[in-house]
Amino acid sequence: MSQLAVRMVDIRKTFPGVVANDQVNLEIYRGEIHALLGENGAGKSTLMNILTGLYQQDKGEVFINDELRNFKSPKDAIEAGIGMVHQNFRLVKPFTVTENVMLGQKKSAFLKLDEAGERINAISSKFGLKVHPKAKIWQLSVGEQQRVEIIKMLYKGTDILILDEPTAVLTPQEVNDLFEILRGMADDGKAIVFITHKMHEVIDFADRITVLRGGLSIKTLLKKETDASELGKLMVGKEFLSGRKNTINTCGDRSLSIKKVSALNDKGLPALSEFSLDICKGEIVGIAGVAGNGQRELSEVITGLRPVTSGNIQLDGTELTKKSIREIIDFGVAFIPEDRHGMGLASNLTVIDNAILKEYRSSQYGSRLLDLKKLREKAQCLVDDFDVKIPNVDCPVKLMSGGNLQKLLLARETSIEPKLVVAVYPIRGLDIGATDFVHNVLIEQKNAGAAVLLISEDLDEIYKMADRIAVMYEGKLMGILSTEDADIGEVGMMMAGARKKEDA
Amino acid sequence: MDVKKERKTKIVFEKRLQVPTWINLVVPIVSVFFALVFSGIFLKLTGQSPLTVYLAMYRSAFGSAYGFSETLVKAIPLMLTSFGVAIAFKMVIWNIGAEGQLLLGALASTGIALAFPDLPRILLIMMMIAAAMIAGGLWALIPGFAKAQWNVNEVITSLMLNYVAINVVDYFVYGPWKDTAGFGFPQTATFSQNAWLPTWGTTRIHFGLIIALVISILLYIVLNRTRWGYEVKVIGESRNVARYSGMSIKKNILLVMLLSGALAGMGGMLEVSGVVHKLDPHLSIGLGYSAIIVAWLSRLNPFVIVIVSMLFGGLINGGFSIQMFGIPAATATMLQGAILFFVLGGDIFARYRIKMIK
Numbered sequence: 001m002s003q004l005a006v007r008m009v010d011i012r013k014t015f016p017g018v019v020a021n022d023q024v025n026l027e028i029y030r031g032e033i034h035a036l037l038g039e040n041g042a043g044k045s046t047l048m049n050i051l052t053g054l055y056q057q058d059k060g061e062v063f064i065n066d067e068l069r070n071f072k073s074p075k076d077a078i079e080a081g082i083g084m085v086h087q088n089f090r091l092v093k094p095f096t097v098t099e100n101v102m103l104g105q106k107k108s109a110f111l112k113l114d115e116a117g118e119r120i121n122a123i124s125s126k127f128g129l130k131v132h133p134k135a136k137i138w139q140l141s142v143g144e145q146q147r148v149e150i151i152k153m154l155y156k157g158t159d160i161l162i163l164d165e166p167t168a169v170l171t172p173q174e175v176n177d178l179f180e181i182l183r184g185m186a187d188d189g190k191a192i193v194f195i196t197h198k199m200h201e202v203i204d205f206a207d208r209i210t211v212l213r214g215g216l217s218i219k220t221l222l223k224k225e226t227d228a229s230e231l232g233k234l235m236v237g238k239e240f241l242s243g244r245k246n247t248i249n250t251c252g253d254r255s256l257s258i259k260k261v262s263a264l265n266d267k268g269l270p271a272l273s274e275f276s277l278d279i280c281k282g283e284i285v286g287i288a289g290v291a292g293n294g295q296r297e298l299s300e301v302i303t304g305l306r307p308v309t310s311g312n313i314q315l316d317g318t319e320l321t322k323k324s325i326r327e328i329i330d331f332g333v334a335f336i337p338e339d340r341h342g343m344g345l346a347s348n349l350t351v352i353d354n355a356i357l358k359e360y361r362s363s364q365y366g367s368r369l370l371d372l373k374k375l376r377e378k379a380q381c382l383v384d385d386f387d388v389k390i391p392n393v394d395c396p397v398k399l400m401s402g403g404n405l406q407k408l409l410l411a412r413e414t415s416i417e418p419k420l421v422v423a424v425y426p427i428r429g430l431d432i433g434a435t436d437f438v439h440n441v442l443i444e445q446k447n448a449g450a451a452v453l454l455i456s457e458d459l460d461e462i463y464k465m466a467d468r469i470a471v472m473y474e475g476k477l478m479g480i481l482s483t484e485d486a487d488i489g490e491v492g493m494m495m496a497g498a499r500k501k502e503d504a
Numbered sequence: 505m506d507v508k509k510e511r512k513t514k515i516v517f518e519k520r521l522q523v524p525t526w527i528n529l530v531v532p533i534v535s536v537f538f539a540l541v542f543s544g545i546f547l548k549l550t551g552q553s554p555l556t557v558y559l560a561m562y563r564s565a566f567g568s569a570y571g572f573s574e575t576l577v578k579a580i581p582l583m584l585t586s587f588g589v590a591i592a593f594k595m596v597i598w599n600i601g602a603e604g605q606l607l608l609g610a611l612a613s614t615g616i617a618l619a620f621p622d623l624p625r626i627l628l629i630m631m632m633i634a635a636a637m638i639a640g641g642l643w644a645l646i647p648g649f650a651k652a653q654w655n656v657n658e659v660i661t662s663l664m665l666n667y668v669a670i671n672v673v674d675y676f677v678y679g680p681w682k683d684t685a686g687f688g689f690p691q692t693a694t695f696s697q698n699a700w701l702p703t704w705g706t707t708r709i710h711f712g713l714i715i716a717l718v719i720s721i722l723l724y725i726v727l728n729r730t731r732w733g734y735e736v737k738v739i740g741e742s743r744n745v746a747r748y749s750g751m752s753i754k755k756n757i758l759l760v761m762l763l764s765g766a767l768a769g770m771g772g773m774l775e776v777s778g779v780v781h782k783l784d785p786h787l788s789i790g791l792g793y794s795a796i797i798v799a800w801l802s803r804l805n806p807f808v809i810v811i812v813s814m815l816f817g818g819l820i821n822g823g824f825s826i827q828m829f830g831i832p833a834a835t836a837t838m839l840q841g842a843i844l845f846f847v848l849g850g851d852i853f854a855r856y857r858i859k860m861i862k
Binding site: 009016056072092303305327328329330335337339342344345349353356357358360361368369409 | 514516520725730731732737738741742744745747748749750751814861
């Protein structure tokens with residue numbers, strides 16, 4: 001291929017107790033889109049943080065344009081033309097696009113906003129990054145915000161662009177647009193790297209792929225010369241799973257019944273409008289939809305965290321909407337929230353403290369005083385049953401990886417033998433092994449007769465798991481289909497096709 | 505962040521994933537050391553030898569049985585205010601109002617002592633304790649309610665109420681409760697002996713010490729072994745997680761403030777009933793503020809609070825004695841301030857690993 005932009009040789013980086021990268025080699029050429037593929041904890045982000053100067057490697061060398069450059073700070077990396085678009089955007093919401101792009105550009109005391117605006121227009125028209133320089137960030141869709149991030153990098157003179165899981169927040173259409181833009185940039189001689197663990201993105205959009213596993217760089221391959229199953233094997237070291245997982249029909253009587261429920265979001269705007277849905281015992285209903293269409297609010301009204309403005313929700317004939325959060329928990333509703341760290345688990349507390357969050361009130365753990373021994377046993381039991389990897393139950397959970405956190409959360413939530421399981425993006429950020437585990441647990445719950453509400457952005461996941469697929473858009477139920485008859489394309493159409501207007 | 509030019513050695517802060525236990529011990533000790541050095545510079549500037557002054561402070565605080573007994577006397581109300589502050593801090597409610605809660609507690613128990621001088625001793629003291637706890641608790645409930653109901657910043661409200669409390673006490677000691685036989689001094693009459701806590705031997709160490717020690721044990725049990733203590737811990741860690749688990753945050757803010765204020769209020773009662781036997785405007789020597797330092801230095805552990813309160817009692821006690829050198833007792837306050845400053849600063853070493861990079 002053409003010119004070598006980045007060469008990382010024999011990189012090693014350790015954190016207390018963990019080797020994040022070891023003997024990692026990576027070569028990135030100008031004009032290519034390079035995918036960095038690996039499970040969570042494979043060392044992708046660490047490697048990119050070294051390349052962007054956020055971390056310093058313990059060992060190894062970084063060459064940029066064949067010149068030895070070991071970065072000591074992000075500033076060094078920016079000077080060398082490296083820019084990274086993070087998963088969580090680094091944008092100031094009340095500021096305009098231009099102001100955000102100008103941030104950190106300390107060339108003169110006065111901001112030349114008009115001049116900058118022109119440059120932004122020039123950059124955006126060159127690469128098709130449609131966005132208005134004077135728009136405020138909060139007015140923009142997630143896809144547009146991402147474009148602002150890219151423009152920000154290009155404005156700084158980035159010619160080696162790194163994107164950390166860029167598609168995690170995008171609709172399928174936005175994903176295509178993004179990669180079209182990236183392709184244009186590559187054709188212009190820039191080097192593009194994207195971190196991912198989604199196979200189809202690698203297959204559809206990358207030129208070359210470097211697979212990382214357990215902190216090592218396993219192999220770099222040309223896309224032309226490989227396929228999904230080879231990559232899958234390299235990534236996890238075992239066969240790639242495909243097809244439907246939930247094949248046995250265990251649906252029983254009606255369990256959860258949501259009738260014409262409306263609710264507001266945190267900003268006080270309607271998030272759910274007259275949403276209705278039934279779920280049977282032993283059934284998994286998957287909610288498909290682009291994030292931000294009321295899924296979160298739906299999960300919260302069911303679990304009592306958010307009040308309904310109208311409508312009602314019944315579980316096994318008992319009205320839930322008038323119950324407190326605590327009563328709903330005790331009634332047998334398990335909730336796997338979107339935000340593991342900020343809601344499902346308290347990061348600084350120990351495994352024991354987290355394991356008993358839902359059950360500490362139960363009298364089996366002591367009458368007046370808590371029986372610490374029983375609590376410890378309970379936590380140990382959950383950890384053993386779900387094979388959670390931790391040194392001991394007195395560790396704070398923040399030391400655990402995403403997969404182990406989710407295992408602990410699932411272990412706790414399912415230990416109450418729930419009537420209903422509400423799972424919101426339960427596999428977000430998890431590797432294939434952990435994903436598989438989560439799915440098995442949900443299926444076990446279904447087989448045990450629980451009603452399962454699975455909210456996901458990933459159509460593959462819904463197809464794999466759900467008995468029926470309900471599509472949600474702007475807080476409304478767009479339609480409900482039996483998974484066997486559903487065509488993924490059709491569901492995707494309902495998710496996106498029903499949109500009244502395209503993004504600007 | 506990285507403003508320095510290239511080629512220089514750089515200091516990098518790397519976040520620690522887990523805080524090693526030794527750090528929690530070393531940081532406070534080193535912080536205190538630096539505070540001594542820092543204050544020593546000021547003493548030197550005023551022409552004193554820091555070592556001589558520190559030694560004199562140490563001698564008068566811990567060097568003799570009498571000195572130590574006085575140190576303990578100073579430590580007792582400090583333990584109570586520190587317990588109160590600690591329990592609120594545990595839930596990340598910044599109750600800065602222990603000073604005012606202590607004063608209100610002292611005021612209420614004084615009211616009882618003055619109103620019922622002839623009640624049997626035990627009954628009277630129990631009533632005084634109850635009144636002090638209720639008054640301190642209710643005083644703390646004001647910022648607590650505003651926080652729970654409207655999310656009003658409790659730092660500001662609880663702090664402001666301290667000044668209100670000072671004025672309330674002043675009103676009573678300059679006004680209705682002023683001792684007619686007191687030569688015009690703004691203070692109440694001395695309580696009847698029935699309202700005095702028993703003391704130990706010839707010292708001024710009073711029964712409040714036992715009460716404080718018992719409370720430290722109870723508090724430890726409440727925080728570590730009860731469901732409520734668990735809720736306080738979880739709420740302190742994350743409001744979202746607590747809500748998700750069905751805990752009532754509002755209710756617990758009210759409860760924690762009530763208890764926090766009640767403990768500080770009891771501190772006020774112990775001081776009037778155990779030591780001064782009357783109410784005067786100089787009752788608190790910043791015990792509510794020192795409590796913040798003590799609680800923080802003790803990492804909110806009730807047993808450690810007992811020890812650290814004794815050290816701070818020594819500091820206060822020693823501070824008085826160095827006035828003989830012509831050094832203001834405020835030196836001790838400066839030292840306290842410096843300790844808090846260095847402890848807070850020292851926390852960065854607990855949370856981050858510091859590396860030099862060439």
